[in-house]
């Protein structure tokens with residue numbers, strides 16, 4: 001059952017420039033015309049929408065943060081955040097495919113790659129190739145510094161061994177930024193970063209995860225067995241991989257906050273439409289104050305999350321950037337989870353049916369407080385900034 005739900009707060013631009021508003025409007029049209037059709041079927045069939053993602057690539061949306069000199073769109077971070085929100089509003093699975101490529105693959109290569117590496121790889125990513133990020137392992141999630149994958153120098157190459165777990169875009173990406181241990185005894189300072197092509201000898205993709213949500217996105221393990229990459233695929237300085245991973249996550253959390261905004265907006269829009277349509281006790285349920293208060297709460301927390309996320313995007317790279325990104329991520333993702341819960345509640349029994357979009361959003365939203373650092377880890381990051 002598709003509810004024609006107009007966006008109830010779309011007139012408010014929250015400090016966007018005219019150009020950014022234009023981008024938002026164009027992407028909203030694109031998302032509704034090209035991404036929305038078939039979204040429920042793709043979720044049901046766990047089907048990755050390769051055609052839709054290819055179109056995003058043609059529009060330059062997979063290389064938004066890559067400078068024009070390397071073929072990218074050279075967008076500012078706030079525009080990127082606006083783009084992710086608009087896509088997530090229609091399909092969170094496509095939004096995560098896009099944000100992972102931009103934020104955790106393209107971004108660290110732009111920030112830390114040698115000129116040669118950037119010239120060799122970025123044009124392909126800017127042209128529509130997908131990217132991934134391999135930090136998590138079966139034995140190390142929140143405690144990423146404990147990772148066990150090793151990288152050993154052999155002549156001109158690096159040889160990687162280990163397993164990366166829960167890797168978004170594994171199976172569809174062309175390049176992965178992978179963290180591996182180059183000095184076994186050096187703790188977090190013994191970790192380095194590498195760009196691993198999907199066709200590198202010794203790299204295989206494990207079985208795709210059967211997920212609660214984001215079922216039209218691909219998530220699978222990366223298995224590295226004597227996986228050989230060229231010495232020139234090392235990213236940044238040797239031993240600096242953990243620092244680079246943290247810097248990357250400081251940036252990429254803005255993309256997760258933006259995903260949360262898109263899902264939150266849609267959950268609110270659906271709730272407003274349903275509450276005006278559904279009649280109980282002789283009146284639309286929207287006339288009951290208990291329902292009105294839920295809608296008011298959802299709208300208020302959305303406005304707060306949006307302002308905080310956009311503020312964090314503007315502060316990126318500055319002294320408060322990392323803390324604000326964590327604050328935006330934890331606030332927006334938890335607010336979006338609450339909004340989906342209340343929107344489903346407003347839908348009553350119908351909300352529990354696959355026929356209604358809110359049931360998919362309720363599943364999709366759950367991971368936002370988990371990946372790219374759980375809510376607990378965000379609170380640790382924020383408090384570390386405060387107590388430094």
Ligand SMILES: Cc1cc2nc3c(=O)[nH]c(=O)nc-3n(C[C@H](O)[C@H](O)[C@H](O)COP(=O)(O)OP(=O)(O)OC[C@H]3O[C@@H](n4cnc5c(N)ncnc54)[C@H](O)[C@@H]3O)c2cc1C
Pocket residue numbers: 100132133134135136140141142143165166167168169211214219367370371372373374375376377
């Ligand atoms: C759909 C999906 C896509 C993903 N994509 C990627 C990807 O592309 N690349 C990648 O590298 N990873 C990816 N991940 C992994 C994700 O980043 C991790 O799941 C996440 O960091 C949490 O790690 P964990 O699952 O091992 O949980 P754990 O670290 O085992 O945590 C379990 C629980 O303990 C809590 N906890 C742990 N330590 C502390 C502490 N010190 N204080 C308080 N509480 C604590 C956590 O907050 C959590 O609630 C993805 C995960 C999912 C589900």
